[in-house]
Amino acid sequence: MLFCVIAAILTLGASLAVLLPLAGGSKSPSAAGAHDLEVYRDQLSELDRDAARGLIQPAEAEEARAEIARRILHLDNAGPAARAAGPSTTARLVATAAVLAVPLISWGFYSELGSPDLPSQPLSARLAKNPADSSVDELVARAEAHLAANPSDGKGWDVLAPVYLRMQRFSDAVAAYRNAIRLDGDSPARQAGLGEAIANAAGGTVSAEAQDAFDAALKLDPANPKASFYLAMGLAQEGRVPEATAAWQKMLGTLPQDSPWRDAVEQALAESTKRNVAAGEPAKGPDAGDVDAASSMSPQDRQAMIETMVAGLDEKLRQNPRNAEGWMQLVRSYVVLGKADQARDALGRGIAVFGPDSEEARKFTAFAASLGLTATE
């Protein structure tokens, strides 16, 4: 709306720049030769001034004066005398067209090219948005910013790693898994994820490095389906198809009926029996192959990510508690996450910081009430 007003004012101003001179008084144009004479007269008078101030030698001044006089003599007096501007029909037509052209061309072009409804989105505004409204990319970027500031937050890396994997940012996923393992220790899921990331970063080839990661995962959890699946894929890629088939067969025997890995294993088996799996063929696990899901985040991941961020905010407020905006954001976040107890706790802590009778405390209580939350049970 504001944009339309600004655009209208700009158009008006531009149209006036065309309209006003057209509507203004008409000077009778002077003959072009007269203008030249004017220039030469100026030159003569300036020459006299210069000579009077001693800027030019008298002899030189005399020569220059003679030169100007010669030019005046040469003046082409037969210059085309401009006709008087009679109000002809053509002129009126051209004037009307010119005045109309400004709004018509500008609005016409702009409606083709512009995006009038899209507000400016400077970086600062985008970072200040509520996490629940943010897109996956924004969430990832915020998590990255958080981790750049707190690189030793193992939980953060642990949450981000599978997201990277799903976004097919494999080398970032490798680094994130390694950080998570370094900071929070081994776990079968982390080691298997690391192996998957390494394999996918290499275009699907299960390298020795990836195999090490999968082996580590199996050592912690001998029934880890992801590690078993990829190790068998590695065997197939090395040309040891019978061993791979045997490993997959064994998986089918042990996997529970509802495991999402059953389909992947059956598919791999079908392909290995149809033809020998060529070395280097991309390994396809169920989630890596799920291209649709690659760019979007699963609800669980999204939830986990938001929770880490809220936890980060909570931590920040413990260190710098005098931040009224922050407390309200934290309370709202916990309410959005459905954690009423924690929301109440946060509200209580916030009120305690500023004192129960303070302006802020009243604001907090009113704010919490608007979210359907009361300070005490």
Add this chain to the structure above:
Amino acid sequence: MVETGHFALVLAFALALVQALVPLFGARTGNSRMMAVGGPVAVIGFALTVLSFATLATAYASSDFSVANVWENSHSLQPLIYKITGTWGNHEGSMLLWVLILTFFGALVAVFGGNLPATLRANVLAVQGAIGATFFLFILTTSNPFIRMNPAPIEGRDLNPILQDLGLAIHPPLLYLGYVGFSICFSFSVAALIEGRIDASWARWVRPWALVAWMFLTGGIAMGSYWAYYELGWGGFWFWDPVENASFMPWLAGTALLHSAIVMEKRSALKIWTLLLAILTFSLSLLGTFLVRSGVLTSVHAFATDPTRGVFILSMLTLFIGGSLALFALRASRLTAGGLFHPISREGALILNNLFLTTATATVLIGTLYPLALEAITGDKISVGAPFFNLTFGPLMVPLLVVVPFGPLLAWKRGDLLAVAQRLMAAFAAALLAVLVTALFIDGASAFAALGVGLAFWLICGALTDLAVKSGFGTVAPDVMLSRLVGLPRSVFGTALAHFGLGLTTLGIVGTLCFGTEKILSIRVGETVELSGQTLRFEGLYPSQGPNYSEDRGRFALLGADGSSTSEITSAKRLYPVRQMTTTESGIKTIGFSQLYLSLGDQATDGSVVVRLWWKPLVTLIWGGGLVMMAGAAMSLMDRRLRVGAPSRRRKATGAVPAASLP
């Protein structure tokens, strides 16, 4: 607000169309109201373009990645100065800067052109409007910087690291001020052709505009050359690269224009030639824009795969260059030719200058376009490099430089070569001395070096001789001479300064090319290296972290005669992670007019580092000379008198010239 900027740009396009058509129609039909439309429309159009440009710059400064152009060429971690300069560090933004300057100059004509004849003013503004409208249309249809993205990406793709330098803040604006400044000369020429007559005020307007444009172009080229010198890490100052040639051709033609405009203003002669030169100079500016912006330089085939921009620019070139030249062919015969003069005269010298400069321009043009034409026709990719230009451009420049000192000393209309030669004896003696000193004491092996230094001193002393002669050195008492020197017209100082600067640049080029030394070595911490009397000790590599890059900074101590460290030179290898690009930050230490140039190479496994070292004698004079030339142009601009060049009759008294019979 981004969309306001977009709308302002569209509105500016609409106004430019009106500006191109209505005043022209008014001038044809003698309708003074329509002619008067040009002025306000040009001013408002400029204001709208400023609004549009400022909006884009704000979007860059605030990292608004909902603007696709910002997303492609910026990153939130860049320092603010590079966020802002990134506005024109890309195709779309630089085209917007181009029209911003174009409309600025158009507005200047509108505001200060009150003393121009109404029809001339209307026609000039109409031609400016036509150029503007075409460029606005080009921007809106093929290179729109205001295309939006929703949702906005969270992080940008970063500005090309090579462009993350102060050079980007200075070089393109200066260069464009130069390129576009010539558009005013062009518009005046086309307007004169449309009217079929050249007014007296035409001559008074074209010279200052040519001077302004030339001044900025000189600065832009010098700055670009210095930027390439320190940023690319090769230690070269000119590569005869097509992009460089693209800016050098308008400079050569502009220099010719500048000189012929002097003849035209002072003597009312050479009008038609000046007009043609003005058209050619701006055409070369357009051609430069085309070469750099269409992608035709990287490969003719790259151009063919995405031809929208290229084809648009090509049609634009055809329209403006072809159109103006056709108009010239039709109308030039109707223009009144100027006065006559003797071949040995200031006018004659300036024509000689024009002949050399236009031939040189043609040489560079051929060297730049021939490979493109060959690739388009046969598919063979050849490169015409320094050898071609050294063999063609060099021999053309040397005789021109030799005659430069004669020009300003010759009288208008008819001069006396012998008398001028006598006055230049001192300068010649100084040049000869420089040749001898160079040959005997510095470098006896290379005749080119000795003669080059001699030529440079010839130019420098020739410029000083000009001032000395005009202030009456040796013929009048010192105090009279001093007062005369102070009282000399500023344009005389301008000429002397510009020619002096040319001598300095020549000296810098000769010094660097002939006496420079170079060393490539692998060095370990604590080791020293000696080059041309300068001793350096490698202190080690220190990693550090910039706002959007990480770097390994190599520190070198410059050792004095007693072996103690006098100062430090650092050179760094930077990695910009967003684009995965490495750059080399060269280390430069200026000693007098010379520079020690150091460029860090790769690190070997044993801890040693490859280092390239150059000793570049007098190298700063190359760009210093450019600055002096700019100062000369500025000085000449300040000469605001209505200049009339009258043939001097004082020579009669000396008897050197037979009495001139004046018409």
